[in-house]
Structures are given as structure tokens and as C-alpha cells.
Amino acid sequence: MSDDRLRATLAAIDAANAGDPHTIAVRGRIRAKEQAHSELVSEWIARLAPRASETLQLAGRAHHLRRWEIPRADYPAGREGYLRWRRALHDFHAEQASAILAEHGYDPAEIRRVSDLLHKRGLARRDRDAQVLEDALCLVFLETQYREIAERLDEEKLLDVTAKTLRKMSDRAKELALELPLDPLDLATIRRAAGVAERETKEPPRGRT
Numbered sequence: 001m002s003d004d005r006l007r008a009t010l011a012a013i014d015a016a017n018a019g020d021p022h023t024i025a026v027r028g029r030i031r032a033k034e035q036a037h038s039e040l041v042s043e044w045i046a047r048l049a050p051r052a053s054e055t056l057q058l059a060g061r062a063h064h065l066r067r068w069e070i071p072r073a074d075y076p077a078g079r080e081g082y083l084r085w086r087r088a089l090h091d092f093h094a095e096q097a098s099a100i101l102a103e104h105g106y107d108p109a110e111i112r113r114v115s116d117l118l119h120k121r122g123l124a125r126r127d128r129d130a131q132v133l134e135d136a137l138c139l140v141f142l143e144t145q146y147r148e149i150a151e152r153l154d155e156e157k158l159l160d161v162t163a164k165t166l167r168k169m170s171d172r173a174k175e176l177a178l179e180l181p182l183d184p185l186d187l188a189t190i191r192r193a194a195g196v197a198e199r200e201t202k203e204p205p206r207g208r209t
Contacts (some may be wrong), residue, residue, distance in 0.1 A: 006054055009104040012201060013038065013061045016069075016096070020068050034064045037140060044136035048172065055110055056129040059117035060098035060136055093117045135173035138165050142190070143180050150186055162193035 017035040026040065041060045052060075064102050070092055075085040094115040101111045105124055117133055118140040142165070150158055167176055 005104055010061050012100050016066055022068055031105045034067050037064050040140045041136045044139045045132055048135055049132045051130060053111040060133055064094045065096045090119045110185050131170055136170050142177050146186055147183060159193050162189055167195055
């Protein structure tokens with residue numbers, strides 16, 4: 001019964017994401033962007049955590065649920081506008097996912113857990129599910145968006161962005177990142193950024209000895 005419910009709920013999330021007017025080329029196919037994104041997140045979760053909890057699987061699939069309905073352009077430019085947009089997205093994804101989960105019979109505690117994961121509540125490294133979700137999202141970013149960003153940024157900025165991404169990832173996810181079928185130049189940058197992130201982790205905070 002639970003497996004049937006999970007499959008039906010994932011299918012409902014996929015159906016909602018299939019309406020994305022934006023497309024993305026993924027592994028040789030043109031797909032609705034958020035539908036493809038959510039399925040890739042699910043694939044990485046399955047690889048990182050073969051016994052992933054049902055709530056983690058649902059959060060992974062719903063992470064960008066109907067994301068196109070709240071475009072970045074609706075918010076002011078700059079960091080403050082970006083943060084407002086991100087908060088609005090987290091609330092929107094959680095509301096949309098909660099409605100679908102309730103329709104499929106999930107109880108309030110399960111719905112709240114999915115909402116917490118979508119809001120990234122709690123420290124990721126203290127919450128295994130949150131860390132797995134973060135790893136999956138970072139791996140999808142590297143696989144599907146990194147080349148585009150590499151073409152827009154100068155070398156120093158790209159290295160900084162890459163290091164910040166890697167700092168959010170577990171050691172296992174970093175290893176998998178280096179196995180991605182990326183441009184050799186991109187893989188070289190990721191290796192360099194991994195060294196930067198590792199040094200920064202080991203260095204004491206400024207002003208302390």
C-alpha cells in the first residue's frame with residue numbers, strides 16, 4: 001500500500017512539473033526543465049541513499065515543484081531581492097507539495113517533515129536526509145548548469161562559486177562529482193575548487209589562533 005501511495009504521489013508531482021514552459025537538454029533529450037530536474041534529483045538520492053526514507057524521496061521530487069510560477073524577475077535585483085525570491089520559492093514549493101501529499105493520504109507529521117526538508121530547516125550535516133538532498137541538488141547543478149555558468153564567469157569567480165558548492169557537499173558526493181561526464185576543463189576547475197574548499201575548512205577563522 002505504501003509503495004503504491006508513493007508511486008502515485010511521485011506521479012502527481014511529475015504531472016504538475018510537466019507543465020513547465022521552459023526546457024532543458026538532459027542526456028541527449030529535450031525535457032520540461034523542472035520535471036527533468038526533479039527526476040535527476042531522485043536518481044541521485046537513490047544512488048546516495050538506496051534506503052532513502054519516503055519523506056526524503058518526496059522532498060527530492062518536489063524540490064522545484066512548479067518553480068516557474070515565481071520567476072526571479074518578479075523580485076528586485078541584488079542579494080536582498082535574491083534572498084526574498086528564495087524564501088518565496090521555499091514557501092511555495094512546500095505549500096504545493098503539502099497539498100499533493102494531503103490528497104494522497106500522508107499524515108501531518110510526514111507532510112511537516114517534507115516541508116522542513118524543502119525549507120532546508122536544520123543544519124544539513126546533522127540531518128542525514130537534508131545532507132543527501134543537498135548532495136543530490138548540487139550534483140544536478142553540476143551536471144546540468146555548470147557549463148553554462150562556466151561560460152559566463154571569469155576564472156576567479158567560477159572557482160569561488162564552485163568552492164562554495166563543494167563546501168555544501170559530503171565527501172561521497174564530491175567523489176561522484178568528479179565522475180560526471182563534464183568538459184575536461186570543468187572537471188579541472190572542480191578539482192582545483194575542491195582543494196580550495198578543503199584548505200578553507202582546515203584554516204582557523206580569521207582573528208583566531
